[in-house]
Amino acid sequence: MKRNSRLALALHTLAHMAANDRVRTSTYIAEHAGTNPVVVRRVLGKLREAGLVISVKGPSGGWRLARDSSQITLADIYLALGESLVAAEVADDTPSCSIENALHQRVTNIMDTLEQNLIERLAKTTIAEIQGVEKDESSA
Amino acid sequence: MKRNSRLALALHTLAHMAANDRVRTSTYIAEHAGTNPVVVRRVLGKLREAGLVISVKGPSGGWRLARDSSQITLADIYLALGESLVAAEVADDTPSCSIENALHQRVTNIMDTLEQNLIERLAKTTIAEIQGVEKDESSA
């Protein structure tokens, strides 16, 4: 797969799961998403920590949504994955002078604001809206 | 520096240049941005291709804004750098079935829309607004 495709994978998978409430194994999901079961578990694991999906072990186990797809927004997913597409991950500051430092702070603030705008925008769409209308029949 | 810091570097640099209209060398900029002259030239080179800055060779050469800082938006910079922070770079499609394909298309459309929203948001801020009020005096 391509780079930083976790969000796309999560969206795709949850929309798929929203089509009906059958339990899906990570192997099944991986095949339909064109990736690996472990990758699926890695991504869905984060969503499970955030309470968006539920996993059950053992035969006839797998994954299902923790609540109705209309109650899961894209922001929920984005935040659950710990994504930060816009904002810079601050690490070390080398403020050569106070003016540089102030400027750096202003740039950082702007990017943080942009990140926040993105999240607010994400919060306005739910999985149910992605999933659309049709019910999926592909089980084999 | 950190990863994908090109946008932050460009913002920082252009805001710095907006403080006055002196020509800055890439070495000077790099020192103040905590990076390397070649990295600065790489980033500013893209902005030059987009007509946002002008570079002059030779002694007393360097970089300056191509137009007033109030006429350069963050979207100009973002697009000049060829950034795509949200949208997925499509490469290959493996539509196992038509339903999968439709779903994939819908996810792609959503991420494209989010990318577009980000750009629209970026277009609402100019370098002049980042730069603020004070005039910078640091030359040594």
Added chain:
DNA sequence: AAAGTCGCAACCGTAAGTGTTGCGAATAAT
């Protein structure tokens, strides 16, 4: 008891990006 499934850790390979060096081209200053 057996089989299926997740959970997790470890590792590899690839890709992207920054940092660095070197050299050529252009241009201003002398």
Added chain:
DNA sequence: ATTATTCGCAACACTTACGGTTGCGACTTT
């Protein structure tokens, strides 16, 4: 003209992030 300065560009090394893969243990249903 010569020289010094600066960009332009290509090539390379180094690091980091991430997807992909394997292996094994834990759990639970049948």
